[in-house]
Structures are given as structure tokens and as C-alpha cells.
Amino acid sequence: MAQNTPAPQAPRRRLSWNDPFTRGIIYQVLILGMLGFCVWYLVSNTLHNLAVRNISTGFGFLDREAGFAIGESSIAYTPSDTYGRAILVGLINTLKVSVIGIVAATLIGTVLGIARLSRNWLISRLAGLYVEVMRNVPLLLQLFFWYALITEALPGPRQALNPVSGVFLSNRGLKLPTLQGDGLNWLLLGLGAAIVAVVLLAHWARRRQEQTGRIFPVARASAALLLVLPAAALLLSGAPIALDVPELRGFNFAGGLTLSPEFAALLAGLIIYTSAFVAEVVRSGIQAVGKGQWEAAQALGLTRSRMMRLVILPQALRVIVPPMTSQYLNLTKNSSLAVAIGYPDIVSVVNTTLNQTGQAIEGILIIMAAYLTVSLSISIFMNWYNNRIALVER
Numbered sequence: 001m002a003q004n005t006p007a008p009q010a011p012r013r014r015l016s017w018n019d020p021f022t023r024g025i026i027y028q029v030l031i032l033g034m035l036g037f038c039v040w041y042l043v044s045n046t047l048h049n050l051a052v053r054n055i056s057t058g059f060g061f062l063d064r065e066a067g068f069a070i071g072e073s074s075i076a077y078t079p080s081d082t083y084g085r086a087i088l089v090g091l092i093n094t095l096k097v098s099v100i101g102i103v104a105a106t107l108i109g110t111v112l113g114i115a116r117l118s119r120n121w122l123i124s125r126l127a128g129l130y131v132e133v134m135r136n137v138p139l140l141l142q143l144f145f146w147y148a149l150i151t152e153a154l155p156g157p158r159q160a161l162n163p164v165s166g167v168f169l170s171n172r173g174l175k176l177p178t179l180q181g182d183g184l185n186w187l188l189l190g191l192g193a194a195i196v197a198v199v200l201l202a203h204w205a206r207r208r209q210e211q212t213g214r215i216f217p218v219a220r221a222s223a224a225l226l227l228v229l230p231a232a233a234l235l236l237s238g239a240p241i242a243l244d245v246p247e248l249r250g251f252n253f254a255g256g257l258t259l260s261p262e263f264a265a266l267l268a269g270l271i272i273y274t275s276a277f278v279a280e281v282v283r284s285g286i287q288a289v290g291k292g293q294w295e296a297a298q299a300l301g302l303t304r305s306r307m308m309r310l311v312i313l314p315q316a317l318r319v320i321v322p323p324m325t326s327q328y329l330n331l332t333k334n335s336s337l338a339v340a341i342g343y344p345d346i347v348s349v350v351n352t353t354l355n356q357t358g359q360a361i362e363g364i365l366i367i368m369a370a371y372l373t374v375s376l377s378i379s380i381f382m383n384w385y386n387n388r389i390a391l392v393e394r
Contacts, residue, residue: 046361061357062087068352070344072260083353090349091370097263097345098332098374101270105331106324108271109278114308116283127279134276140337142273147265147341157252166245168253174264175246178257183234183241190233197229198222262343266335274331281327285320286312317389325382329375336371346370 016022050057062084069079073089074096115127134142151171155161160170168175179187205216234241246256289312297307338345347367354363 050361056359057362059359059362061353061359061362064357066353067356070349071342072263072344083357086349086353087346087366090344090346093343094332094335094338094345094347094370095374097267097270097335097338097343101267101274101331101335102328104267104271105274105278105327109275110282112275112279113282113286116279117286131276131279134272135280137273139269139273139334140340143265143269143337143341146268147261150261150265157248160248160253166256168246168248170253171261172252172258173261174259175253176257176259177243177245179241180244181239181241183237183239186233186237186239187230187241190230191226193233194225194229197225201225260343262338262341265341266338266343270331270334273334274327277327277330278324281320281323282316284323285316288319289315314389318386321382321386321389325379325386328378328382332374332378333371336367 047057063082065079066081066083066086067079068086070077070086070089072093074092075089077085077089112127112130115123116131118124118127150173154169154171157168157170157172160168160172160175162168166177201221202218205218209215244255246253246258248254286308293311293315294307297311302310335345336347339348339351342348350363350367354360357363
């Protein structure tokens with residue numbers, strides 16, 4: 001019988017400078033120690049200088065009355081509220097413009113990216129011209145352009161443009177009809193349930209197609225759910241709901257939903273600028289798909305639209321998602337330029353706060369923490385989605 005040979009033992013480590021492992025540990029400890037010393041020195045020196053100048057520190061100012069108005073707020077706010085609530089209003093304004101901008105820039109950029117690969121010469125050249133012009137004009141200049149266009153070129157409220165009944169466009173912004181009443185909450189509840197149902201339906205349809213090869217009409221079923229469930233929730237609740245249409249009263253409009261010139265200019269600039277970069281990301285992702293995939297889809301008799309939707313784009317997503325994450329992060333951080341045109345985002349609100357309180361360091365830390373949290377949240381979600389669609393090697 002063959003004898004079992006003992007497994008080789010790992011060499012014993014000796015605390016010697018000649019041992020690479022030991023040297024590596026010592027170097028890392030020294031680097032961490034120097035980094036910690038630098039941080040301690042900066043913090044202690046800053047606190048000492050603030051104490052010498054009798055400048056108070058800490059975040060206790062957040063509970064004091066703000067005393068300034070904010071022109072645009074998605075939640076209830078008055079000047080008698082605290083600085084903390086004022087900063088919350090600015091954060092919500094930043095999130096609002098970032099979320100809408102990301103969705104709109106993705107849709108427009110995807111269409112432009114596909115258009116750049118169109119066989120139609122005019123369409124591809126126009127899409128290419130849009131991308132090259134918008135990518136090479138600084139975003140700040142674009143914001144100034146759109147803000148000046150809205151406030152200077154558009155007429156006043158009395159001569160407001162009325163392209164559709166109940167919709168008015170003037171230098172005071174865009175006025176839209178809106179819903180109001182207790183039934184609005186039930187309508188939103190039904191819409192939320194419909195969105196959840198659409199996500200579950202899409203997941204079930206994909207699994208069904210993988211197992212049986214049969215395609216379920218997800219688009220039509222989703223449209224039906226998005227219409228039927230909110231309407232059913234509203235009818236079953238019996239709560240009242242009414243359409244609030246804006247009306248001209250005096251020198252301005254009353255009622256309805258208002259999109260301020262600052263918000264509209266910021267949103268237009270962010271969407272138009274970012275969609276040009278998104279278009280290039282989409283174009284490069286589509287071109288990264290092998291030519292054999294196009295030929296295989298053509299051999300199956302698929303139309304070009306179904307070929308793009310069912311074969312090319314699902315494979316291109318694996319290339320598109322990582323650089324698309326960077327564009328989402330850029331749009332969110334570029335929203336800080338809102339201070340240049342007067343939109344009350346978190347940077348603008350915190351700037352007013354630190355000017356009144358003198359808490360400059362705390363204010364800057366709040367802005368950094370807010371953008372860091374939002375950016376990390378976007379990165380975590382996009383990394384999760386990227387891992388979900390990644391190819392699994394066997």
C-alpha cells in the first residue's frame with residue numbers, strides 16, 4: 001500500500017526586515033500612522049483657530065429659526081422654520097431635478113444614440129451634430145442661455161403662450177393643470193400598486209419566455225394596469241378629486257402647477273447636456289455587439305425594431321451600464337450649478353445658511369455629506385443592476 005505523504009507545511013514567518021511580508025506590514029502601519037497624524041493635526045489646528053477667533057462650532061444652529069424664504073419648495077416651509085428644515089427643502093429640490101433629469105436624459109440619449117446609427121443619412125447627421133455641439137458647450141453657459149431665453153424672450157403673463165388649453169408659457173415659468181382633492185392620494189396609491197404589478201408582470205413574462213419561448217404582450221398589459229388600477233382605486237374610494245386649471249388674475253397666474261423659470265432652465269440644461277453624453281454611451285454599447293448577432297437576428301426574420309429591442313440592446317446593456325453610471329453621477333453633481341441661476345438647491349440654501357450663521361465648515365460638510373450619500377446610492381443601485389445583467393460563466 002502506498003503511504004500517505006504529509007502535506008507540506010507553510011514556512012514559518014520570522015520578524016525579520018528581510019521578510020517581504022513583514023516589511024509590507026510595517027510600511028502599511030507607517031503610512032496609516034502618518035495619515036492619521038495629518039488628519040489629527042488639521043482637525044486640531046482648525047478647532048484651535050476657531051476657538052481663538054471666538055467662532056462657535058457644532059451643528060446646534062440647525063434647530064434655530066432660519067428667517068429667510070425659499071422661492072420653491074416641495075414640502076411646507078416658512079421663514080419661521082428651522083435651518084434644518086430649510087436644508088431639507090434644498091436637498092429635496094436637488095433630488096427632484098436629479099431624478100427627473102436622469103430619466104429624461106436616459107430616454108432622449110437612448111433615442112439619439114440609436115439615431116446616430118440610423119441608415120438614414122439626414123437623421124444620423126442631425127443626431128451627430130446635436131451630440132457634438134452640446135458636448136462641447138460648457139454646461140454653465142447652457143444654463144445661462146436657457147434662463148435668459150425663458151426670462152427675456154418669452155412674453156409676460158398677460159401675453160402668455162397658450163399651446164394647449166390650460167397650459168401657459170411665459171417669463172414667469174410654465175403653468176400646468178394639476179389634480180387636487182382627497183382622491184389624489186388614492187389615485188397615487190393605485191398608481192404605486194400598478195407600478196409594482198408591472199414590475200412583477202415583466203419578471204414573470206421574462207421567465208415564461210425563457211422556459212416556453214412564447215412572448216407575452218408586456219407593453220399592452222402594463223399600459224392597461226397603469227390605467228385601470230389608479231382609476232379603480234379612485235372609484236372605490238369615492239373621494240373627491242378636481243382639476244385645478246391655472247387662471248390669469250391680475251399680473252400673474254393663480255392655481256395649477258408652476259414650473260419656475262429657474263427650475264425649467266436648470267432641468268433643460270442638465271437634460272440636453274447629459275443626453276449628448278448618454279447618446280455616445282448608447283452608440284458605443286450597440287456597436288460593441290458582434291456583427292454575428294445582427295446576422296443571426298436577421299436570419300430569424302426579425303424586424304429592425306424588434307431586433308434592436310430583443311437582441312441588440314439587452315446585450316449592449318452590459319457595456320452601457322458602467323459608463324452610464326458615471327453620467328448619472330455627473331448629472332447629480334452638475335445640479336450644484338443651480339446656484340448660478342437662482343434655483344434653491346441644497347448648495348444655494350446652505351450658502352444662505354452659512355452666511356447668516358457663520359458656520360462655514362459645518363455647511364460645507366453638510367453639502368459634501370449630501371452629495372456623497374446621493375452619489376453612493378446611485379453607484380450601489382447601478383452596480384447591483386450591472387451584476388444582475390452580467391453574463392455568468394459556467
